[in-house]
Amino acid sequence: MKINIGSKNPVKIGAVKDAFSHYYNDIDINSVNVDSGVSDQPTSLQEIVKGAKNRAQKAFELSRCDFAVGLEAGIFEFPETKTGYMDISVAVIFDGKDFFFGGSPTFEYPKKIIDGIFKDGKEVGHLFDEIIGIKNSKQKARSAVGILTNNVIPRVKFIEQSVIMALTRVLNKDIYND
Numbered sequence: 001m002k003i004n005i006g007s008k009n010p011v012k013i014g015a016v017k018d019a020f021s022h023y024y025n026d027i028d029i030n031s032v033n034v035d036s037g038v039s040d041q042p043t044s045l046q047e048i049v050k051g052a053k054n055r056a057q058k059a060f061e062l063s064r065c066d067f068a069v070g071l072e073a074g075i076f077e078f079p080e081t082k083t084g085y086m087d088i089s090v091a092v093i094f095d096g097k098d099f100f101f102g103g104s105p106t107f108e109y110p111k112k113i114i115d116g117i118f119k120d121g122k123e124v125g126h127l128f129d130e131i132i133g134i135k136n137s138k139q140k141a142r143s144a145v146g147i148l149t150n151n152v153i154p155r156v157k158f159i160e161q162s163v164i165m166a167l168t169r170v171l172n173k174d175i176y177n178d
Contacts, residue, residue: 001027004068006034006055011143015156016069019163023171030065034058041123042074048090049101056094067170068094071159075117075124078106083114087124087145091162093170102165104158107148 001024005016008031020027035058036051055070070092078086089104109124116127128144143155169176 001067002030002065003027004030004032004059004063004065006036006059006068006070007031008033011155012071012159015071015159016163018156019160019167020067022164023167030063032059032062034062034070036070036072038072041117041121042072043076043085043117044074045076045088045090048072048074048076048088049092052090052092052101053094053099056092056099060094060096066095069163069166070094071162073124073159075109075114078108081108083108083111085109085114089159089162091159091166093163093166095170100166100169102162102168104162104165105153107145109144109148113144 001020003016003020005013007013013029013031017027017029034055037054038047038051042048042051051072052070055072056068057070059070060068071089073087073089075085075087077084086106086108088106091102093100113124113127116122117124124144132147145158146154
């Protein structure tokens with residue numbers, strides 16, 4: 001099975017491979033750089049979903065594959081929280097005809113991260129790099145979600161969960177009556 005992923009990020013590639021490996025054998029992952037068509041730091045669920053969908057569609061169009069996966073993370077408004085925002089990773093799987101959507105668990109960042117996004121126009125990854133003193137943490141196992149969960153949920157597993165959730169409709173078309 002050939003899967004295109006709209007990212008060269010090794011953590012995202014690993015998450016897609018791990019997710020599909022639960023259900024399929026003989027997986028060939030082809031990673032390609034594609035533009036999400038959204039801002040570098042999405043700040044709404046609509047923008048996050050759009051970015052993931054754009055990545056999946058563009059990755060599918062670049063070379064022959066069975067599925068293409070687009071991943072996009074960002075923050076979105078969430079009531080009753082201290083900062084008013086939560087973080088999520090969204091996965092979109094595209095088979096050339098249908099889009100299949102999934103999301104990760106959500107969590108809240110510290111206020112200084114949210115302030116840095118809106119006041120300084122920075123991305124979460126850069127802000128967290130400054131706080132923890134690691135360069136390019138979003139492409140490493142030790143990332144924001146890993147640090148905030150004391151490595152109970154490293155970033156690869158966080159993203160993998162969103163891909164598994166998108167696979168629910170792929171795997172169960174008879175239940176969904178697609």
